[in-house]
Amino acid sequence: MAEEHRPGRVSVAAEDCVKVIYAAQEWDNVPVTASYLKTRLGVGAPAISEMVRRLHDQGLVTHQRYGPVDLTDAGKALALRTLRRHRLVETYLVAELGYRWDEVHDEAEQLEHVISDRLLERIDERLGHPVRDPHGDPIPAPDGTVERPDAxxxxxxxxxxxxxxxxxxxxxxxxxxxxxxxxxxxxxxxxxxxxxxxxxxxxxxxxxxxxxxxxxxxxxxxxxxxxxxxxxx
The missing domain is CATH 2.30.30.90 (Ferrous iron transport protein A (FeoA))
Known part of the structure:
Protein backbone atom coordinates (compact mmCIF):
# COMPACT_ATOMS: atom_id res chain seq x y z
CA MET A 1 0.00 0.00 0.00
CA ALA A 2 1.67 3.19 -1.15
CA GLU A 3 1.55 6.10 1.28
CA GLU A 4 2.34 9.06 -0.96
CA HIS A 5 -0.13 11.93 -0.96
CA ARG A 6 -1.34 14.06 -3.84
CA PRO A 7 -2.23 17.73 -3.32
CA GLY A 8 -5.83 18.12 -2.15
CA ARG A 9 -6.45 14.40 -1.92
CA VAL A 10 -6.19 11.63 0.61
CA SER A 11 -3.49 9.02 0.17
CA VAL A 12 -3.64 6.16 -2.30
CA ALA A 13 -3.62 3.82 0.70
CA ALA A 14 -6.69 5.53 2.18
CA GLU A 15 -8.57 5.22 -1.11
CA ASP A 16 -7.67 1.54 -1.35
CA CYS A 17 -8.67 0.86 2.23
CA VAL A 18 -12.12 2.49 2.13
CA LYS A 19 -12.76 0.78 -1.22
CA VAL A 20 -12.01 -2.63 0.32
CA ILE A 21 -14.28 -1.89 3.30
CA TYR A 22 -17.17 -0.87 1.05
CA ALA A 23 -16.71 -3.78 -1.37
CA ALA A 24 -16.74 -6.30 1.50
CA GLN A 25 -20.33 -5.33 2.27
CA GLU A 26 -21.58 -4.49 -1.21
CA TRP A 27 -22.83 -7.99 -2.04
CA ASP A 28 -22.44 -9.69 1.35
CA ASN A 29 -22.55 -8.54 4.94
CA VAL A 30 -18.93 -9.32 5.81
CA PRO A 31 -17.66 -7.77 9.07
CA VAL A 32 -14.47 -5.89 8.21
CA THR A 33 -11.84 -6.64 10.83
CA ALA A 34 -8.17 -5.69 10.96
CA SER A 35 -7.38 -9.29 10.00
CA TYR A 36 -9.65 -9.03 6.94
CA LEU A 37 -7.95 -5.80 5.84
CA LYS A 38 -4.54 -7.37 6.35
CA THR A 39 -5.48 -10.23 4.01
CA ARG A 40 -7.13 -8.08 1.34
CA LEU A 41 -4.51 -5.33 1.27
CA GLY A 42 -1.48 -7.57 1.71
CA VAL A 43 0.23 -5.60 4.45
CA GLY A 44 1.23 -6.31 8.04
CA ALA A 45 -0.86 -5.81 11.16
CA PRO A 46 1.04 -2.72 12.37
CA ALA A 47 0.48 -0.97 9.02
CA ILE A 48 -3.24 -1.80 9.16
CA SER A 49 -3.55 -0.46 12.71
CA GLU A 50 -1.88 2.79 11.67
CA MET A 51 -4.05 3.09 8.56
CA VAL A 52 -7.28 2.55 10.52
CA ARG A 53 -6.13 5.14 13.07
CA ARG A 54 -5.46 7.67 10.30
CA LEU A 55 -8.79 6.99 8.62
CA HIS A 56 -10.53 7.41 11.97
CA ASP A 57 -8.75 10.73 12.55
CA GLN A 58 -9.83 11.88 9.08
CA GLY A 59 -13.45 11.03 9.84
CA LEU A 60 -13.61 8.27 7.24
CA VAL A 61 -14.20 5.24 9.49
CA THR A 62 -15.48 4.28 12.92
CA HIS A 63 -13.74 1.57 14.89
CA GLN A 64 -14.00 0.12 18.36
CA ARG A 65 -11.12 -1.88 19.83
CA TYR A 66 -11.41 -5.51 18.64
CA GLY A 67 -14.55 -4.59 16.70
CA PRO A 68 -15.25 -4.20 12.97
CA VAL A 69 -14.25 -1.18 10.93
CA ASP A 70 -17.19 0.72 9.42
CA LEU A 71 -17.32 3.61 6.98
CA THR A 72 -18.71 6.98 7.92
CA ASP A 73 -20.77 8.88 5.35
CA ALA A 74 -17.57 10.64 4.24
CA GLY A 75 -15.74 7.32 3.99
CA LYS A 76 -18.53 5.81 1.93
CA ALA A 77 -18.51 8.80 -0.42
CA LEU A 78 -14.76 8.41 -0.93
CA ALA A 79 -15.14 4.66 -1.53
CA LEU A 80 -17.84 5.25 -4.14
CA ARG A 81 -15.74 7.85 -5.96
CA THR A 82 -12.81 5.43 -6.04
CA LEU A 83 -14.98 2.54 -7.20
CA ARG A 84 -16.48 4.71 -9.94
CA ARG A 85 -12.97 5.33 -11.25
CA HIS A 86 -11.93 1.69 -10.94
CA ARG A 87 -14.99 0.26 -12.64
CA LEU A 88 -15.12 2.80 -15.47
CA VAL A 89 -11.44 2.12 -16.19
CA GLU A 90 -12.07 -1.65 -16.24
CA THR A 91 -14.99 -1.16 -18.61
CA TYR A 92 -12.96 1.07 -20.92
CA LEU A 93 -10.05 -1.37 -21.04
CA VAL A 94 -12.37 -4.19 -22.10
CA ALA A 95 -14.64 -2.24 -24.45
CA GLU A 96 -12.09 -0.02 -26.17
CA LEU A 97 -8.63 -1.56 -25.73
CA GLY A 98 -9.37 -5.25 -26.11
CA TYR A 99 -8.41 -6.40 -22.63
CA ARG A 100 -9.96 -9.62 -21.33
CA TRP A 101 -12.08 -9.37 -18.18
CA ASP A 102 -9.52 -11.43 -16.28
CA GLU A 103 -6.74 -8.91 -17.07
CA VAL A 104 -8.21 -5.57 -16.07
CA HIS A 105 -8.30 -5.54 -12.28
CA ASP A 106 -4.61 -4.86 -11.62
CA GLU A 107 -4.44 -2.27 -14.39
CA ALA A 108 -7.45 -0.43 -12.96
CA GLU A 109 -5.92 -0.56 -9.47
CA GLN A 110 -3.09 1.62 -10.78
CA LEU A 111 -5.01 3.92 -13.11
CA GLU A 112 -7.89 4.73 -10.75
CA HIS A 113 -5.59 6.90 -8.63
CA VAL A 114 -4.02 8.99 -11.39
CA ILE A 115 -6.58 9.80 -14.10
CA SER A 116 -8.16 13.24 -13.96
CA ASP A 117 -11.85 13.88 -13.38
CA ARG A 118 -12.05 15.33 -16.89
CA LEU A 119 -10.62 12.18 -18.46
CA LEU A 120 -12.89 9.99 -16.35
CA GLU A 121 -15.99 11.81 -17.55
CA ARG A 122 -14.77 11.58 -21.17
CA ILE A 123 -14.41 7.82 -20.66
CA ASP A 124 -17.92 7.65 -19.19
CA GLU A 125 -19.32 9.58 -22.16
CA ARG A 126 -17.40 7.47 -24.68
CA LEU A 127 -18.83 4.29 -23.15
CA GLY A 128 -22.40 5.61 -23.16
CA HIS A 129 -22.62 5.99 -19.37
CA PRO A 130 -22.52 2.29 -18.43
CA VAL A 131 -24.14 1.19 -15.17
CA ARG A 132 -22.03 -1.92 -14.59
CA ASP A 133 -18.46 -3.04 -15.19
CA PRO A 134 -17.36 -6.19 -17.10
CA HIS A 135 -17.94 -8.33 -13.99
CA GLY A 136 -21.41 -6.94 -13.24
CA ASP A 137 -20.41 -4.70 -10.35
CA PRO A 138 -22.45 -1.47 -10.42
CA ILE A 139 -20.67 1.70 -11.48
CA PRO A 140 -21.58 4.48 -9.03
CA ALA A 141 -23.06 7.57 -10.64
CA PRO A 142 -21.26 10.93 -10.25
CA ASP A 143 -23.58 11.76 -7.34
CA GLY A 144 -22.74 8.49 -5.59
CA THR A 145 -26.00 6.66 -6.26
CA VAL A 146 -25.70 2.94 -6.99
CA GLU A 147 -28.14 0.63 -8.78
CA ARG A 148 -27.48 -2.93 -7.64
CA PRO A 149 -29.60 -5.80 -8.98
CA ASP A 150 -31.51 -8.01 -6.57
CA ALA A 151 -29.15 -10.93 -7.00
Missing part, protein backbone atom coordinates in the same frame (compact mmCIF):
# COMPACT_ATOMS: atom_id res chain seq x y z
CA UNK A 152 -28.15 -13.93 -4.85
CA UNK A 153 -25.26 -16.35 -5.02
CA UNK A 154 -25.85 -19.23 -7.39
CA UNK A 155 -24.78 -21.55 -4.58
CA UNK A 156 -28.03 -20.87 -2.67
CA UNK A 157 -30.33 -21.92 -5.52
CA UNK A 158 -32.12 -25.25 -5.22
CA UNK A 159 -32.48 -27.87 -7.97
CA UNK A 160 -34.97 -26.58 -10.52
CA UNK A 161 -34.22 -22.93 -9.78
CA UNK A 162 -32.88 -20.75 -12.57
CA UNK A 163 -31.63 -17.22 -13.03
CA UNK A 164 -29.54 -14.91 -15.15
CA UNK A 165 -25.99 -14.04 -14.20
CA UNK A 166 -25.81 -10.53 -12.75
CA UNK A 167 -22.36 -10.49 -11.21
CA UNK A 168 -19.18 -12.57 -11.35
CA UNK A 169 -16.51 -12.11 -8.69
CA UNK A 170 -13.19 -10.97 -10.13
CA UNK A 171 -11.11 -12.20 -7.17
CA UNK A 172 -9.65 -15.13 -9.12
CA UNK A 173 -8.52 -14.47 -12.74
CA UNK A 174 -8.12 -18.22 -13.35
CA UNK A 175 -11.76 -18.76 -12.42
CA UNK A 176 -12.81 -16.00 -14.82
CA UNK A 177 -10.93 -17.80 -17.59
CA UNK A 178 -12.72 -21.02 -16.68
CA UNK A 179 -16.09 -19.27 -16.88
CA UNK A 180 -15.16 -17.83 -20.28
CA UNK A 181 -14.28 -21.27 -21.58
CA UNK A 182 -17.68 -22.57 -20.45
CA UNK A 183 -19.75 -19.63 -21.75
CA UNK A 184 -20.65 -18.33 -18.29
CA UNK A 185 -21.03 -14.59 -18.70
CA UNK A 186 -23.23 -11.71 -17.67
CA UNK A 187 -26.92 -12.19 -18.52
CA UNK A 188 -26.40 -15.88 -19.31
CA UNK A 189 -29.22 -18.13 -18.09
CA UNK A 190 -28.24 -20.85 -15.64
CA UNK A 191 -30.50 -23.53 -14.18
CA UNK A 192 -29.56 -25.83 -11.31
CA UNK A 193 -30.35 -29.41 -12.31
CA UNK A 194 -28.81 -31.38 -9.44
CA UNK A 195 -26.86 -30.71 -6.28
CA UNK A 196 -24.47 -33.12 -4.59
CA UNK A 197 -23.74 -31.78 -1.15
CA UNK A 198 -21.49 -34.75 -0.34
CA UNK A 199 -19.28 -33.88 -3.33
CA UNK A 200 -19.53 -30.10 -3.05
CA UNK A 201 -20.70 -29.70 -6.64
CA UNK A 202 -23.73 -29.15 -8.85
CA UNK A 203 -24.91 -29.94 -12.36
CA UNK A 204 -26.03 -26.82 -14.21
CA UNK A 205 -27.75 -26.16 -17.50
CA UNK A 206 -25.97 -23.20 -19.09
CA UNK A 207 -27.74 -21.26 -21.83
CA UNK A 208 -31.11 -21.64 -23.53
CA UNK A 209 -32.55 -23.60 -26.41
CA UNK A 210 -30.68 -26.22 -28.45
CA UNK A 211 -27.33 -24.69 -27.55
CA UNK A 212 -27.75 -25.16 -23.79
CA UNK A 213 -25.16 -27.45 -22.23
CA UNK A 214 -24.74 -29.21 -18.91
CA UNK A 215 -21.80 -28.22 -16.74
CA UNK A 216 -20.42 -29.63 -13.50
CA UNK A 217 -19.46 -26.81 -11.17
CA UNK A 218 -17.96 -26.91 -7.70
CA UNK A 219 -19.67 -25.04 -4.88
CA UNK A 220 -16.58 -22.85 -4.58
CA UNK A 221 -16.96 -21.73 -8.19
CA UNK A 222 -20.73 -21.37 -7.84
CA UNK A 223 -20.24 -19.00 -4.90
CA UNK A 224 -18.45 -16.60 -7.27
CA UNK A 225 -21.62 -16.16 -9.35
CA UNK A 226 -24.60 -13.97 -8.46
CA UNK A 227 -27.87 -14.44 -10.33
CA UNK A 228 -31.25 -12.74 -10.51
CA UNK A 229 -33.76 -15.50 -9.91
CA UNK A 230 -36.38 -16.29 -12.51
CA UNK A 231 -39.96 -16.18 -11.30
CA UNK A 232 -41.31 -19.69 -10.78
CA UNK A 233 -44.53 -20.77 -12.47
Missing amino acids: VRLSVLAPGDAGRVARISDDEPELLRYFTANDIRLDQRIQVLRRRAYAGSSTLLVGTGPGAEELELTDVAASALWVVREEQG
Whole structure:
Protein backbone atom coordinates (compact mmCIF):
# COMPACT_ATOMS: atom_id res chain seq x y z
CA MET A 1 0.00 0.00 0.00
CA ALA A 2 1.67 3.19 -1.15
CA GLU A 3 1.55 6.10 1.28
CA GLU A 4 2.34 9.06 -0.96
CA HIS A 5 -0.13 11.93 -0.96
CA ARG A 6 -1.34 14.06 -3.84
CA PRO A 7 -2.23 17.73 -3.32
CA GLY A 8 -5.83 18.12 -2.15
CA ARG A 9 -6.45 14.40 -1.92
CA VAL A 10 -6.19 11.63 0.61
CA SER A 11 -3.49 9.02 0.17
CA VAL A 12 -3.64 6.16 -2.30
CA ALA A 13 -3.62 3.82 0.70
CA ALA A 14 -6.69 5.53 2.18
CA GLU A 15 -8.57 5.22 -1.11
CA ASP A 16 -7.67 1.54 -1.35
CA CYS A 17 -8.67 0.86 2.23
CA VAL A 18 -12.12 2.49 2.13
CA LYS A 19 -12.76 0.78 -1.22
CA VAL A 20 -12.01 -2.63 0.32
CA ILE A 21 -14.28 -1.89 3.30
CA TYR A 22 -17.17 -0.87 1.05
CA ALA A 23 -16.71 -3.78 -1.37
CA ALA A 24 -16.74 -6.30 1.50
CA GLN A 25 -20.33 -5.33 2.27
CA GLU A 26 -21.58 -4.49 -1.21
CA TRP A 27 -22.83 -7.99 -2.04
CA ASP A 28 -22.44 -9.69 1.35
CA ASN A 29 -22.55 -8.54 4.94
CA VAL A 30 -18.93 -9.32 5.81
CA PRO A 31 -17.66 -7.77 9.07
CA VAL A 32 -14.47 -5.89 8.21
CA THR A 33 -11.84 -6.64 10.83
CA ALA A 34 -8.17 -5.69 10.96
CA SER A 35 -7.38 -9.29 10.00
CA TYR A 36 -9.65 -9.03 6.94
CA LEU A 37 -7.95 -5.80 5.84
CA LYS A 38 -4.54 -7.37 6.35
CA THR A 39 -5.48 -10.23 4.01
CA ARG A 40 -7.13 -8.08 1.34
CA LEU A 41 -4.51 -5.33 1.27
CA GLY A 42 -1.48 -7.57 1.71
CA VAL A 43 0.23 -5.60 4.45
CA GLY A 44 1.23 -6.31 8.04
CA ALA A 45 -0.86 -5.81 11.16
CA PRO A 46 1.04 -2.72 12.37
CA ALA A 47 0.48 -0.97 9.02
CA ILE A 48 -3.24 -1.80 9.16
CA SER A 49 -3.55 -0.46 12.71
CA GLU A 50 -1.88 2.79 11.67
CA MET A 51 -4.05 3.09 8.56
CA VAL A 52 -7.28 2.55 10.52
CA ARG A 53 -6.13 5.14 13.07
CA ARG A 54 -5.46 7.67 10.30
CA LEU A 55 -8.79 6.99 8.62
CA HIS A 56 -10.53 7.41 11.97
CA ASP A 57 -8.75 10.73 12.55
CA GLN A 58 -9.83 11.88 9.08
CA GLY A 59 -13.45 11.03 9.84
CA LEU A 60 -13.61 8.27 7.24
CA VAL A 61 -14.20 5.24 9.49
CA THR A 62 -15.48 4.28 12.92
CA HIS A 63 -13.74 1.57 14.89
CA GLN A 64 -14.00 0.12 18.36
CA ARG A 65 -11.12 -1.88 19.83
CA TYR A 66 -11.41 -5.51 18.64
CA GLY A 67 -14.55 -4.59 16.70
CA PRO A 68 -15.25 -4.20 12.97
CA VAL A 69 -14.25 -1.18 10.93
CA ASP A 70 -17.19 0.72 9.42
CA LEU A 71 -17.32 3.61 6.98
CA THR A 72 -18.71 6.98 7.92
CA ASP A 73 -20.77 8.88 5.35
CA ALA A 74 -17.57 10.64 4.24
CA GLY A 75 -15.74 7.32 3.99
CA LYS A 76 -18.53 5.81 1.93
CA ALA A 77 -18.51 8.80 -0.42
CA LEU A 78 -14.76 8.41 -0.93
CA ALA A 79 -15.14 4.66 -1.53
CA LEU A 80 -17.84 5.25 -4.14
CA ARG A 81 -15.74 7.85 -5.96
CA THR A 82 -12.81 5.43 -6.04
CA LEU A 83 -14.98 2.54 -7.20
CA ARG A 84 -16.48 4.71 -9.94
CA ARG A 85 -12.97 5.33 -11.25
CA HIS A 86 -11.93 1.69 -10.94
CA ARG A 87 -14.99 0.26 -12.64
CA LEU A 88 -15.12 2.80 -15.47
CA VAL A 89 -11.44 2.12 -16.19
CA GLU A 90 -12.07 -1.65 -16.24
CA THR A 91 -14.99 -1.16 -18.61
CA TYR A 92 -12.96 1.07 -20.92
CA LEU A 93 -10.05 -1.37 -21.04
CA VAL A 94 -12.37 -4.19 -22.10
CA ALA A 95 -14.64 -2.24 -24.45
CA GLU A 96 -12.09 -0.02 -26.17
CA LEU A 97 -8.63 -1.56 -25.73
CA GLY A 98 -9.37 -5.25 -26.11
CA TYR A 99 -8.41 -6.40 -22.63
CA ARG A 100 -9.96 -9.62 -21.33
CA TRP A 101 -12.08 -9.37 -18.18
CA ASP A 102 -9.52 -11.43 -16.28
CA GLU A 103 -6.74 -8.91 -17.07
CA VAL A 104 -8.21 -5.57 -16.07
CA HIS A 105 -8.30 -5.54 -12.28
CA ASP A 106 -4.61 -4.86 -11.62
CA GLU A 107 -4.44 -2.27 -14.39
CA ALA A 108 -7.45 -0.43 -12.96
CA GLU A 109 -5.92 -0.56 -9.47
CA GLN A 110 -3.09 1.62 -10.78
CA LEU A 111 -5.01 3.92 -13.11
CA GLU A 112 -7.89 4.73 -10.75
CA HIS A 113 -5.59 6.90 -8.63
CA VAL A 114 -4.02 8.99 -11.39
CA ILE A 115 -6.58 9.80 -14.10
CA SER A 116 -8.16 13.24 -13.96
CA ASP A 117 -11.85 13.88 -13.38
CA ARG A 118 -12.05 15.33 -16.89
CA LEU A 119 -10.62 12.18 -18.46
CA LEU A 120 -12.89 9.99 -16.35
CA GLU A 121 -15.99 11.81 -17.55
CA ARG A 122 -14.77 11.58 -21.17
CA ILE A 123 -14.41 7.82 -20.66
CA ASP A 124 -17.92 7.65 -19.19
CA GLU A 125 -19.32 9.58 -22.16
CA ARG A 126 -17.40 7.47 -24.68
CA LEU A 127 -18.83 4.29 -23.15
CA GLY A 128 -22.40 5.61 -23.16
CA HIS A 129 -22.62 5.99 -19.37
CA PRO A 130 -22.52 2.29 -18.43
CA VAL A 131 -24.14 1.19 -15.17
CA ARG A 132 -22.03 -1.92 -14.59
CA ASP A 133 -18.46 -3.04 -15.19
CA PRO A 134 -17.36 -6.19 -17.10
CA HIS A 135 -17.94 -8.33 -13.99
CA GLY A 136 -21.41 -6.94 -13.24
CA ASP A 137 -20.41 -4.70 -10.35
CA PRO A 138 -22.45 -1.47 -10.42
CA ILE A 139 -20.67 1.70 -11.48
CA PRO A 140 -21.58 4.48 -9.03
CA ALA A 141 -23.06 7.57 -10.64
CA PRO A 142 -21.26 10.93 -10.25
CA ASP A 143 -23.58 11.76 -7.34
CA GLY A 144 -22.74 8.49 -5.59
CA THR A 145 -26.00 6.66 -6.26
CA VAL A 146 -25.70 2.94 -6.99
CA GLU A 147 -28.14 0.63 -8.78
CA ARG A 148 -27.48 -2.93 -7.64
CA PRO A 149 -29.60 -5.80 -8.98
CA ASP A 150 -31.51 -8.01 -6.57
CA ALA A 151 -29.15 -10.93 -7.00
CA VAL A 152 -28.15 -13.93 -4.85
CA ARG A 153 -25.26 -16.35 -5.02
CA LEU A 154 -25.85 -19.23 -7.39
CA SER A 155 -24.78 -21.55 -4.58
CA VAL A 156 -28.03 -20.87 -2.67
CA LEU A 157 -30.33 -21.92 -5.52
CA ALA A 158 -32.12 -25.25 -5.22
CA PRO A 159 -32.48 -27.87 -7.97
CA GLY A 160 -34.97 -26.58 -10.52
CA ASP A 161 -34.22 -22.93 -9.78
CA ALA A 162 -32.88 -20.75 -12.57
CA GLY A 163 -31.63 -17.22 -13.03
CA ARG A 164 -29.54 -14.91 -15.15
CA VAL A 165 -25.99 -14.04 -14.20
CA ALA A 166 -25.81 -10.53 -12.75
CA ARG A 167 -22.36 -10.49 -11.21
CA ILE A 168 -19.18 -12.57 -11.35
CA SER A 169 -16.51 -12.11 -8.69
CA ASP A 170 -13.19 -10.97 -10.13
CA ASP A 171 -11.11 -12.20 -7.17
CA GLU A 172 -9.65 -15.13 -9.12
CA PRO A 173 -8.52 -14.47 -12.74
CA GLU A 174 -8.12 -18.22 -13.35
CA LEU A 175 -11.76 -18.76 -12.42
CA LEU A 176 -12.81 -16.00 -14.82
CA ARG A 177 -10.93 -17.80 -17.59
CA TYR A 178 -12.72 -21.02 -16.68
CA PHE A 179 -16.09 -19.27 -16.88
CA THR A 180 -15.16 -17.83 -20.28
CA ALA A 181 -14.28 -21.27 -21.58
CA ASN A 182 -17.68 -22.57 -20.45
CA ASP A 183 -19.75 -19.63 -21.75
CA ILE A 184 -20.65 -18.33 -18.29
CA ARG A 185 -21.03 -14.59 -18.70
CA LEU A 186 -23.23 -11.71 -17.67
CA ASP A 187 -26.92 -12.19 -18.52
CA GLN A 188 -26.40 -15.88 -19.31
CA ARG A 189 -29.22 -18.13 -18.09
CA ILE A 190 -28.24 -20.85 -15.64
CA GLN A 191 -30.50 -23.53 -14.18
CA VAL A 192 -29.56 -25.83 -11.31
CA LEU A 193 -30.35 -29.41 -12.31
CA ARG A 194 -28.81 -31.38 -9.44
CA ARG A 195 -26.86 -30.71 -6.28
CA ARG A 196 -24.47 -33.12 -4.59
CA ALA A 197 -23.74 -31.78 -1.15
CA TYR A 198 -21.49 -34.75 -0.34
CA ALA A 199 -19.28 -33.88 -3.33
CA GLY A 200 -19.53 -30.10 -3.05
CA SER A 201 -20.70 -29.70 -6.64
CA SER A 202 -23.73 -29.15 -8.85
CA THR A 203 -24.91 -29.94 -12.36
CA LEU A 204 -26.03 -26.82 -14.21
CA LEU A 205 -27.75 -26.16 -17.50
CA VAL A 206 -25.97 -23.20 -19.09
CA GLY A 207 -27.74 -21.26 -21.83
CA THR A 208 -31.11 -21.64 -23.53
CA GLY A 209 -32.55 -23.60 -26.41
CA PRO A 210 -30.68 -26.22 -28.45
CA GLY A 211 -27.33 -24.69 -27.55
CA ALA A 212 -27.75 -25.16 -23.79
CA GLU A 213 -25.16 -27.45 -22.23
CA GLU A 214 -24.74 -29.21 -18.91
CA LEU A 215 -21.80 -28.22 -16.74
CA GLU A 216 -20.42 -29.63 -13.50
CA LEU A 217 -19.46 -26.81 -11.17
CA THR A 218 -17.96 -26.91 -7.70
CA ASP A 219 -19.67 -25.04 -4.88
CA VAL A 220 -16.58 -22.85 -4.58
CA ALA A 221 -16.96 -21.73 -8.19
CA ALA A 222 -20.73 -21.37 -7.84
CA SER A 223 -20.24 -19.00 -4.90
CA ALA A 224 -18.45 -16.60 -7.27
CA LEU A 225 -21.62 -16.16 -9.35
CA TRP A 226 -24.60 -13.97 -8.46
CA VAL A 227 -27.87 -14.44 -10.33
CA VAL A 228 -31.25 -12.74 -10.51
CA ARG A 229 -33.76 -15.50 -9.91
CA GLU A 230 -36.38 -16.29 -12.51
CA GLU A 231 -39.96 -16.18 -11.30
CA GLN A 232 -41.31 -19.69 -10.78
CA GLY A 233 -44.53 -20.77 -12.47
